[in-house]
Structures are given as C-alpha cells and as structure tokens.
Amino acid sequence: MPSDLAKKKAAKKKEAAKARQRSKKPEEMNGEAEQPDAQPNGAESNGVASLTKELDEFELAKTEARAVTGVLASHPNSTDVHISSLSLTFHGQELLADTSLELNSGRRYGLIGLNGTGKSMLLSAIGHREVPIPEHIDIYHLTREMAPSDKTALQCVMEVDEQRIMLEKEAERLAHEDSECEKLMELYERLEELDADKAEVRASRILHGLGFTTAMQQKKLKDFSGGWRMRVALARRSSNRKFKRILVLISHSQDFLNGVCTNIIHLHQRKLKYYTGNYDQYVKTREELEENQMKRFNWEQDQIAHMKNYIARFGHGSAKLARQAQSKEKTLQKMVASGLTEKVVNDKPYIYKNLEFGIDLDTRVALVGPNGAGKSTLLKLLMGELLPSDGMIRKHSHVKIGRYHQHLTEQLELDLSPLEYMMKCFPEIKEKEEMRKIIGRYGLTGKQQVSPIRNLSDGQKCRVCFAWLAWQNPHMLFLDEPTNHLDIETIDALAEAVNEFDGGMMLVSHDFRLIQQVAQEIWVCENQAITKWNRDILAYKEHLKSKIEKQTHDI
Known part of the structure; x- marks a missing residue:
C-alpha cells in the first residue's frame, strides 16, 4: 500500500466506520466480486450471456416458489449468524421445519445431506437474504462455475491479486475527498485482504487443496468440466490467506471436506444438526451418538x-x-x-450396506458384477470422491493412489505432444531421450511421441495416461475399465506392466483376459454386498453363462 495511504488510513478509518451503513444487495456483491469473469472474451460472449439470462430466470422462478421463515437470535451487530425457528418450503414441500441456523465467524462449514433434501435451496435462500441476516454482513453466493477460457487454473486464481493495483489507485483518489469516507473504508478493507506477495505459491496451494495436481493447474479453463471450473471459482474466493469470515460449502468429496472444513452441518429429516471437526470427525461423532x-x-x-x-x-x-x-x-x-428416544433413521438409499474390508499393498483384486452394482462407485468411495452415507473410510495419510478411469484422457492437453505433455508434468526429467524411453514403454514410439495428442487414436491417448499415471509412482493402482480402447496386444502389455508393479491394485473390468492375468482375488459386487469368489475368473464366467441360460429358459 502506498505510504501516503497508510498515513491517512488511521485518521479516516475511525470516521468511516461510524459513517458506514451498508445496504448492499446480494446481487451487487456478486457483481463486484467476480467482475473479471463477467465478460468472457471472443465469440463465447453471446452464448454465455444468453445462458446467464436463462439461469437468472431459473433462479427467479425458484425464489418465487420458495417460502422461508425464521427469527434472528444473535445480536444485530454480531458477526455470527444465529437464526431460530427456521423453516423452508419449496412448492409447498417442507424442506426445513423449526430448526436453527448457527454460523460463527471464522469457521468453515460443510453442508451435507442426501440429494433433494434442500441443501442448495438453503444456500440460495441465504444468498437472497430471505433469512433475517443483519445488513452489515455481506453475502457472496457462489452458484456458477467460471466461464471457459484460455487462461490456466493457476492464472485465474492469481489474477485476483491484480485487483489490488486498481483498488490502490482508487483509494489514493478517494483519500483526498472527505465525502467518500464510507467507500474508502471498504477499499482499505479489501486492500488488506489482497496480499500480492507470494501470489503464485499461495494460489497453487489453494488449488492443490481443492484437488488440482501440478499438471491440472497449468491446464486451460476451457478444458475443464463445469465441476472443476466451479472449484476454480471457489479458489478465487478463497485466495485470501487471512480468511476469517464464514464459509458454507456443499461438496460430495470426502477429501475436500476433510481438508477445508472446521465444522459439518448435516441436513437430516428437515433439521440442521451440527458437528465439530471435519468430515472424518463428523462420522466418528455421529456413530458414537447414534x-x-x-x-x-x-x-x-x-x-x-x-x-x-x-x-x-x-x-x-x-x-x-x-x-x-x-x-x-x-x-x-x-x-x-x-418424550421417548427416537429410533436412529439412516440416510437412504444404499448401494452397499454394512461393508467391512481392508486393502493393502499386497492386494490384487478384480471387482466384477452386473452393471449398476456399484463397482466404480466403490473406487470413488475409496478415493474420497464420494462420501459414505454411514461409516468411515480410513486411509493411511501417506498412501498415494493412482486411479485410471475412462474420463482421464479429458485432462490431457490436446495441443501438446505426448513428449511435451510428459516433460511439462514431470519437469525433473531434463533429457528428452530419457522421457522418450519412458513413453516408449507404453507403446508410443516414433512420430506418435511428437504428434499433437488430439491427432492420436483413443487407444494411444490411453497409453499417454498410463505413462502419466505410472510415473507418479503411486503405492496403489485403481483401474476402472482400462481396456475400453485397447487392442489385444496392448492389453497383454498392460497386464505385464501391472504384474511388474510393486504395489496394490483394484481392477474394475469386463475383460476376462486381463483379469485372468493380473487378479489374485475376485470380488463379486451384487445385492448391496461384496462377496469373495473362491474360484478363478473362468469359473465365474461359466457361472454367469449358466445364470443367463437359466433366466432365458425361465422366460
């Protein structure tokens, strides 16, 4: 901050604080906070503007169909928010009934509950000030992901600090005008929040906490799905390392909730129940209470x-x-x-029920079973990408898991060649010839290594992913349908690589050829349970054949 501003700040601050009376509407706050995203460049502008209009109309329709009642229970000047007797209905359906909303300054809350119970509706009602939140408390309601662009995720978070220059110039101008003390006070507060020192390190750390690898941080925003662009938007809002305000977020990622949240709010049976700690602590506490x-x-x-x-x-x-x-x-x-004690009612529905098992670095298991039985879901649960309705998944703090899935190719930078992409992801490999050898182990040779990834076949793109995954040196591999685009020779090469891998493995596949080569155990996922198959995969294949023949005969 310029020195002349610093000198005038102390004198202005006290006077401005007394004069300041915030009456800022939520939509004004939204517009200020995300101004850099408001006008996408290029031909996308009209489409984004049209979509934004439709979303605004959709939000308006939801607001008109919503009814909220509640009473402010905290002191009107408090920075905490305590609302008693809170009820929320939507199209006549009661989502919350006579419950309490308790949000304390400096805490980060994870709002969890089944789909359709009203989590997003509650945040929307808060964002539109339909609950009696004091006017001096600003609200920022993040509802949309960032628009696609050529900026990288890291650039999008770092550019928030560029606001500092603009704010400093504006504050310097207003410092000479006594009538602008209220606005000057707001600028001083925002300047305190924006610390440009070590911006890149801080931005990278925030993105990493939201699940972005080093490679993903350099990926263009237009190449991310909407969910990941939403995380970038959240990272921008979290770029203040001195964040002392209230944060309420909805997420289905166990790792994300564990890394961010200080408290958990569970929306269950139209009530808000509060737990201290992150998601793992919530599960433990809830189990003990129940x-x-x-x-x-x-x-x-x-x-x-x-x-x-x-x-x-x-x-x-x-x-x-x-x-x-x-x-x-x-x-x-x-x-x-x-009043009698109520019976514990668990959240429904279940894909699995009462599972209990462990895996380690010696595990070599294939998950088989009918479509929709939850094989891929189990891997996502173990990765922390999904949350269990009940119970807890305990993972060693140092274990590193590499997961292959059918959408992994979407994270590749298509304009780069496999060689360029791998050199970018693993800068510790300085020599191109060394990286060529690494890539060559996965069946990409010659011109394939230096051609743009977009020109490769689906199978060749999969090989780039296998090279990228293996060179991260994980302790365990989770392979979800890895053979969808592979020929027989490549499947055999994959089997050989897996067998040479010194770690644990869980495989979801319908490819009996691969399973026969790499799996030491077969687990059948069916009827909300996992059962160990005590014979080999060929016997399971015959079992399925007999089952289908019997069903056909019965018909």
Missing part, C-alpha cells in the same frame, strides 16, 4: 414392553397386583409424556 441413542431406544422399548405385559397380565388380578399394575401404567404415561 450408538448411544440406539442403546437408549432399545432400553426404553424393553421397559415399555415389560410394563405393558405386566399391566395386561395383572391389571385385573388381586388388589396388590392391580395397584402395582396401576403404578407401572403411571410410570409408562410419564415416560411417554416426557
């Missing part, structure tokens, strides 16, 4: 059954027994009147 709740519930039900049985048997017996029966009936009535 275990105690079920113990209490079972004890109460046993007592009720015992008293009802006694009353039924002796209520019309001798005078002594009848008096005892009447006493038990009064006790029962008091228990009911004071």
Whole structure:
C-alpha cells in the first residue's frame, strides 16, 4: 500500500466506520466480486450471456416458489449468524421445519445431506437474504462455475491479486475527498485482504487443496468440466490467506471436506444438526451418538414392553397386583409424556450396506458384477470422491493412489505432444531421450511421441495416461475399465506392466483376459454386498453363462 495511504488510513478509518451503513444487495456483491469473469472474451460472449439470462430466470422462478421463515437470535451487530425457528418450503414441500441456523465467524462449514433434501435451496435462500441476516454482513453466493477460457487454473486464481493495483489507485483518489469516507473504508478493507506477495505459491496451494495436481493447474479453463471450473471459482474466493469470515460449502468429496472444513452441518429429516471437526470427525461423532441413542431406544422399548405385559397380565388380578399394575401404567404415561428416544433413521438409499474390508499393498483384486452394482462407485468411495452415507473410510495419510478411469484422457492437453505433455508434468526429467524411453514403454514410439495428442487414436491417448499415471509412482493402482480402447496386444502389455508393479491394485473390468492375468482375488459386487469368489475368473464366467441360460429358459 502506498505510504501516503497508510498515513491517512488511521485518521479516516475511525470516521468511516461510524459513517458506514451498508445496504448492499446480494446481487451487487456478486457483481463486484467476480467482475473479471463477467465478460468472457471472443465469440463465447453471446452464448454465455444468453445462458446467464436463462439461469437468472431459473433462479427467479425458484425464489418465487420458495417460502422461508425464521427469527434472528444473535445480536444485530454480531458477526455470527444465529437464526431460530427456521423453516423452508419449496412448492409447498417442507424442506426445513423449526430448526436453527448457527454460523460463527471464522469457521468453515460443510453442508451435507442426501440429494433433494434442500441443501442448495438453503444456500440460495441465504444468498437472497430471505433469512433475517443483519445488513452489515455481506453475502457472496457462489452458484456458477467460471466461464471457459484460455487462461490456466493457476492464472485465474492469481489474477485476483491484480485487483489490488486498481483498488490502490482508487483509494489514493478517494483519500483526498472527505465525502467518500464510507467507500474508502471498504477499499482499505479489501486492500488488506489482497496480499500480492507470494501470489503464485499461495494460489497453487489453494488449488492443490481443492484437488488440482501440478499438471491440472497449468491446464486451460476451457478444458475443464463445469465441476472443476466451479472449484476454480471457489479458489478465487478463497485466495485470501487471512480468511476469517464464514464459509458454507456443499461438496460430495470426502477429501475436500476433510481438508477445508472446521465444522459439518448435516441436513437430516428437515433439521440442521451440527458437528465439530471435519468430515472424518463428523462420522466418528455421529456413530458414537447414534450408538448411544440406539442403546437408549432399545432400553426404553424393553421397559415399555415389560410394563405393558405386566399391566395386561395383572391389571385385573388381586388388589396388590392391580395397584402395582396401576403404578407401572403411571410410570409408562410419564415416560411417554416426557418424550421417548427416537429410533436412529439412516440416510437412504444404499448401494452397499454394512461393508467391512481392508486393502493393502499386497492386494490384487478384480471387482466384477452386473452393471449398476456399484463397482466404480466403490473406487470413488475409496478415493474420497464420494462420501459414505454411514461409516468411515480410513486411509493411511501417506498412501498415494493412482486411479485410471475412462474420463482421464479429458485432462490431457490436446495441443501438446505426448513428449511435451510428459516433460511439462514431470519437469525433473531434463533429457528428452530419457522421457522418450519412458513413453516408449507404453507403446508410443516414433512420430506418435511428437504428434499433437488430439491427432492420436483413443487407444494411444490411453497409453499417454498410463505413462502419466505410472510415473507418479503411486503405492496403489485403481483401474476402472482400462481396456475400453485397447487392442489385444496392448492389453497383454498392460497386464505385464501391472504384474511388474510393486504395489496394490483394484481392477474394475469386463475383460476376462486381463483379469485372468493380473487378479489374485475376485470380488463379486451384487445385492448391496461384496462377496469373495473362491474360484478363478473362468469359473465365474461359466457361472454367469449358466445364470443367463437359466433366466432365458425361465422366460
């Protein structure tokens, strides 16, 4: 900050604080915060503007169909938000009923719950100030991903610091105008938040925390899916390392929630329930609470059954027994009147139920079963890309997992050659000839190594991914349908590479040829369970054949 601004800041700040009365609307805040993204360059502008208009109309329609009630319970000047008796309905459907919203300054909340329970609707209601949040608390509601562009993810986060220059110039101009103390105060606060020192390191660290590898940080925004561009938008908003405000986010990534959140809010049965800690701590705490709740519930039900049985048997017996029966009936009535413990109701639906297993660096297992049984879902759960409805997935803090899936080729930079891409991803390899040898091990030779990746066949693109994946030196490999675009020779080469790999492996595949070569165990995923198949894959193939023939015969 220029020295003349620093001198005037102290004198202006006290006066500005008294005069400042914020009346900024949410939409004004949104426009200020994301101004660099508001006008995409090039021919995309009209399309993006049209889409934005449609989204605005859709948001307006949702707002008009929503009804929210609640009472401010915190002090009007507090930086915390406490709302009591909060209810939320949408098209007449009650999503929240007489619950409390409690958000404390400096905490980062992960809002979780089943799809359709009202998580996004709640954030939208907060963003539109339909709940009684004090006017001095600004709200930024991130609802859209960044527009596609040629900027890299890292550039998009770093450019937020470029606002500092503009803000400094504006603050210098306003410092000489006494009538602008309110706006000057806002500029001073924003300048404090924007620290350009070590911008690249800070931006890279934020992106890494959101799941971006070093290679992905250099990838153009237009090559990301909407979900990843949403994470870039979030990274831009999180680029202030002194973030002391309230953050509420919705995510289905266990690793993301563990790395970001200080608290968890669980939307369950139209109530908001609060847990201290990240997602793993939430699971542990919830398990303990539900275990105690079920113990209490079972004890109460046993007592009720015992008293009802006694009353039924002796209520019309001798005078002594009848008096005892009447006493038990009064006790029962008091228990009911004071409120009985509710039975634990778990979130539904389940793809798997009551799974318990472990894997290590000696694991060589193939997951088989019908489509839709949850084979790929299991890998995503183990990776932390999805959250379990109940229970916990414990992963060693130092284990490194490499996962191949059918969409992995989408992260390749198509304008680069395989050689250029690998040299960029692994800059520690200085010699091109050394990298050529590495790539050559995966069946890419000669001109294939120096041709743009976009000119390669699907199978050749897969080989680039295998080279990239293997050179990360993971401890475990998760392979999800790796043979979709491979010929028989390449499948055999993949099998040889997997067998030489010194680590654990989980494979999802319908390719019996590959399974037969690399799997030491077969796990069948079916009927919400995983069952170990005690014979080889060929026997399982015959089992499937017999099953299909029987079904055909029955028809």
